[in-house]
Amino acid sequence: MTTTAxxxxxxARTPALGRLPHGTGFWLVAxxxxxxLAFCAVPTPLYAIYxxxxxxxxxxxxxxxxxxxVGVMLSLYLAGHTSDWLGRRRVIIGSLLANLSAAVxxxxxxxxxxxxxxxxxxxxxxxxxxxxxxxxxxxxxxxANHAKGRVALVVAFANLGGIGLGxxxxxxxxxxxxxxxxxxxxxxxxxxxxxxxxxxxxxxTVERREKRPAYRPQRIxxxxxxxxxxxxxxxxxxxxxxxxxxxxxxxxxxxxxxxxLRSHLxxxxxxxxxxxxxxxxxxxxxxxxxxxxxxxxxxxxALGLAxxxxxxxxxxxPLFLIGGGIAGAGIGVLFRAALGTVTAVVDGERRGEALxxxxxxxxxxxxxxxxxxxxxxxxxxTVAVLVGLVTLAAVxxxxxxxxxxxx
Numbered sequence: 001m002t003t004t005a006x007x008x009x010x011x012a013r014t015p016a017l018g019r020l021p022h023g024t025g026f027w028l029v030a031x032x033x034x035x036x037l038a039f040c041a042v043p044t045p046l047y048a049i050y051x052x053x054x055x056x057x058x059x060x061x062x063x064x065x066x067x068x069x070v071g072v073m074l075s076l077y078l079a080g081h082t083s084d085w086l087g088r089r090r091v092i093i094g095s096l097l098a099n100l101s102a103a104v105x106x107x108x109x110x111x112x113x114x115x116x117x118x119x120x121x122x123x124x125x126x127x128x129x130x131x132x133x134x135x136x137x138x139x140x141x142x143x144a145n146h147a148k149g150r151v152a153l154v155v156a157f158a159n160l161g162g163i164g165l166g167x168x169x170x171x172x173x174x175x176x177x178x179x180x181x182x183x184x185x186x187x188x189x190x191x192x193x194x195x196x197x198x199x200x201x202x203x204x205t206v207e208r209r210e211k212r213p214a215y216r217p218q219r220i221x222x223x224x225x226x227x228x229x230x231x232x233x234x235x236x237x238x239x240x241x242x243x244x245x246x247x248x249x250x251x252x253x254x255x256x257x258x259x260x261l262r263s264h265l266x267x268x269x270x271x272x273x274x275x276x277x278x279x280x281x282x283x284x285x286x287x288x289x290x291x292x293x294x295x296x297x298x299x300x301x302a303l304g305l306a307x308x309x310x311x312x313x314x315x316x317x318p319l320f321l322i323g324g325g326i327a328g329a330g331i332g333v334l335f336r337a338a339l340g341t342v343t344a345v346v347d348g349e350r351r352g353e354a355l356x357x358x359x360x361x362x363x364x365x366x367x368x369x370x371x372x373x374x375x376x377x378x379x380x381x382t383v384a385v386l387v388g389l390v391t392l393a394a395v396x397x398x399x400x401x402x403x404x405x406x407x
């Protein structure tokens with residue numbers, strides 16, 4: 001997520017008295033970014049425990065997950081751009097406080113209503129974090145004379161890698177902890193508090209304005225000149241996040257329904273594989289031209305989704321994980337190519353608005369398809385639903401990718 005233009009940082013500027021060096025601040029913000037995104041994903045393997053304990057249907061489980069995406073979309077729209085005039089550090093601390101509140105809610109109010117509320121609050125925190133942390137890392141990296149390639153690599157791993165680590169950490173804790181619905185949230189609460197204290201000493205990279213501009217929500221616009229490319233990229237983003245959201249919200253459901261496996265560790269491993277492959281795919285293909293990225297992403301996504309469909313029919317765990325990894329790599333590259341497509345066809349003054357629209361479309365993809373998938377699971381067999389899902393996803397990727405290639 002990008003933000004509107006902010007007053008430039010002076011790379012040669014020394015940090016204010018009592019502040020950390022820019023290089024140290026860079027790594028601390030990267031760690032904080034990764035921690036918060038891991039926190040937002042740590043409940044993934046725990047959903048099965050909540051469901052078994054309370055006996056609610058899969059559609060309710062998906063509503064709990066979708067509450068997060070709704071919180072992100074609302075926060076992106078209302079406050080995703082406010083760090084341009086409030087300052088990066090202040091907004092990051094605000095996101096830490098939001099996720100700390102969510103951690104407390106998970107601990108003290110863990111029925112269905114509490115889960116929905118905690119996920120929504122966590123989404124609010126992530127919505128204001130994503131754009132702010134990305135901009136702050138870019139500015140701190142410039143001030144510390146880091147190469148742009150290194151900054152991009154760190155952002156990719158902090159973002160997708162952090163989301164991937166969350167389910168794995170949750171699965172490991174759920175496997176060996178005696179109180180799996182408490183321990184992960186206590187651990188993350190401690191981390192969030194410690195990082196909040198440290199972030200307070202990170203250098204600010206936005207000059208405070210004497211007079212704040214009048215508040216308005218983030219403008220979202222579809223550029224007239226590049227409307228076709230915008231909607232092609234939006235469709236690709238919708239499809240990419242639909243796959244991500246389904247793995248995040250329903251991985252344990254598929255493992256139980258397809259393979260009869262109730263392992264919390266496997267429920268965390270599946271999304272870990274998908275998101276880490278997406279991060280690696282983005283990094284490995286960073287130097288390829290956009291049209292080559294798109295062609296490769298279509299091929300990888302189609303191959304991986306076919307593997308997932310084959311795993312459903314053959315009831316094969318290795319094929320399910322391998323297919324998820326290949327599909328994740330393709331989807332990660334496709335999403336990055338979608339952002340690149342929009343950036344290329346929109347002038348600088350409207351770029352933030354256009355990218356805001358892309359991210360809102362993407363998070364709609366993380367909300368609507370998993371809900372429909374959960375509803376379908378109540379009517380049709382798991383194998384039929386998964387095969388139908390990956391078929392639709394493959395068609396969506398192929399169509400949107402082909403349309404981007406023609407722009």
